[in-house]
Amino acid sequence: MIIKPRGIPRKLAALASLVSRLPDSAASMQKVKSDYKMSRAGFAGELKVDKFLEELELQRPHYIIHDLDIKIGTKKVQIDTILFHPNFILLMEIKNMRGEFYFDPKNRQFFRVNDNGKKEGMRNPEAQVNRAIKAINTFLCSKGYDGVAEGIIVLVSRAGIVMNAPERWKTIPLDSLTEFIEALERQTSSVFTDDICKKLALSLLDEDRSEAMSGLTTYYAVSEKDVIRGVRCPECHQIPMERKHSRWSCTRCGAECRNAHLGSLQEYRLLFGPEITSRHAKEFFQNESMNFTIRVLNKSAVPKAGKVRYRLFHISEKLTYLEGFVNKEMKQ
Numbered sequence: 001m002i003i004k005p006r007g008i009p010r011k012l013a014a015l016a017s018l019v020s021r022l023p024d025s026a027a028s029m030q031k032v033k034s035d036y037k038m039s040r041a042g043f044a045g046e047l048k049v050d051k052f053l054e055e056l057e058l059q060r061p062h063y064i065i066h067d068l069d070i071k072i073g074t075k076k077v078q079i080d081t082i083l084f085h086p087n088f089i090l091l092m093e094i095k096n097m098r099g100e101f102y103f104d105p106k107n108r109q110f111f112r113v114n115d116n117g118k119k120e121g122m123r124n125p126e127a128q129v130n131r132a133i134k135a136i137n138t139f140l141c142s143k144g145y146d147g148v149a150e151g152i153i154v155l156v157s158r159a160g161i162v163m164n165a166p167e168r169w170k171t172i173p174l175d176s177l178t179e180f181i182e183a184l185e186r187q188t189s190s191v192f193t194d195d196i197c198k199k200l201a202l203s204l205l206d207e208d209r210s211e212a213m214s215g216l217t218t219y220y221a222v223s224e225k226d227v228i229r230g231v232r233c234p235e236c237h238q239i240p241m242e243r244k245h246s247r248w249s250c251t252r253c254g255a256e257c258r259n260a261h262l263g264s265l266q267e268y269r270l271l272f273g274p275e276i277t278s279r280h281a282k283e284f285f286q287n288e289s290m291n292f293t294i295r296v297l298n299k300s301a302v303p304k305a306g307k308v309r310y311r312l313f314h315i316s317e318k319l320t321y322l323e324g325f326v327n328k329e330m331k332q
Contacts, residue, residue: 004205006050006066012039013322014216014270016329021228021239021271028220040330045096045156046080052177053081058185060086061194063201070207072135072142079132083181084201087188089136089149090181093129096156103166115159125153126166139204148191152180215273227271230286231264233257237325239264240286261285261296263321274315276301281313 015036022029046066053064068079081092099112103126110124129151137147153171155162162171172180192200217227230240231248235255241248248260268276268284276284282293294311297303301313 001062002064002066003201004065004068004208006046008319008323008326009039009043009067010210010213010270010317010319011216012036012043013266013319013326014213015039016326017267017270017322018216018220018222018227020232020237021267022222022226023228026222026226028222032220032222041096042094044330046094048096048156048174049081049092049094049154049177052174053083055178056181057178058085058182060185061198062086063198065201065205065208068204068208069210070135070139070204071209072138072207075131075135075138076211077132077135079136082136082204084197084204085185086190086192086194086197087185088191089140089200090184091129091132091136091149091151092154093125093132093151094154094156095125095160098157098159100161100163101155101171102164103162104164105167126169129153129169136204139207140200143200143203145192145196145200213270215269215271217271218273224272229284231260232267232325234260234263234324237328243285243287243289243292261287262300262318263325265296265300265315266318266321269315269317274317275304276313276315278311278313 015032018032019036022032050066056062063084065082066080068082070077070079079091080094083090083092097112099114101110101112103110103124108124108127109121110126111119111121113119133149133151136149140147140149151169153166153169154174154177155171156174158173165171216222217224228239232239233241233250233253233255234257236250236253238250238252241250241260247256247258249256264285265281268281276297278290278294278297281297282290285293287293297311297313301315304312304314
């Protein structure tokens with residue numbers, strides 16, 4: 001049973017928006033595109049793992065949480081996927097990369113040799129699993145149970161080969177994932193009752209706290225004037241649309257929509273942060289009517305301070321407005 005499905009990653013949505021709103025001449029474009037490519041690959045790998053987990057045939061009730069952000073004690077960790085089973089708790093660190101992989105136990109480092117023969121140092125997946133397991137075991141101990149969590153590193157790409165394996169945790173190719181988990185059930189015995197297993201999973205889910213992300217333009221030192229303004233078409237996803245007769249109209253595909261600005265408001269949040277003034281919203285929408293902009297913000301954001309025409313608003317996160325755009329980007 002999936003008790004938290006995988007949603008659109010905030011960073012992926014932000015990078016998709018930024019790539020489409022920056023001119024190729026922007027100084028940071030190469031770095032943005034590189035990070036966007038990696039973020040897309042990572043999410044694509046996670047979605048493939050999700051498909052395989054749907055095929056699991058386990059005898060006991062089990063609970064799956066995707067994309068978990070928690071702070072246990074002093075540790076803040078992100079967990080791609082965690083499976084609660086009465087016999088075990090299994091964390092999965094998902095990697096969708098090509099090349100030859102080398103885990104260096106002496107220096108606690110990880111690097112890969114890419115298709116061009118270049119050696120690249122990267123974050124160590126084994127260290128990521130270690131941190132996450134320590135956090136989960138701390139959580140279990142706080143509930144009065146032994147720390148029994150274990151982890152695996154799931155390799156999605158068939159073009160990724162482990163040349164030097166990690167010391168502690170297994171690396172499992174995606175094709176063998178369901179077989180591995182089903183065998184784990186057969187080879188282990190109960191450490192929790194079914195009810196306690198469910199309660200622990202739900203209790204951990206209550207600890208899920210996604211950290212607020214500052215505007216991506218700040219992270220990449222993008223000049224505000226370089227960002228292309230305009231409301232994005234919800235059909236063909238091009239910008240800008242034009243506001244005509246109480247509707248947004250796409251000059252490219254002809255689609256019309258009353259509330260296309262809601263997705264663009266979410267893009268503003270990802271690019272510049274959650275705070276927005278009516279003047280900045282009007283400029284970002286590329287709309288001439290301040291009255292319309294204020295009506296939108298009063299309905300779709302939380303007013304904070306200032307006079308009506310210069311009031312500061314807080315944009316709440318609703319990434320579902322960007323699902324169509326991001327899903328189309330993933331297919332390209």
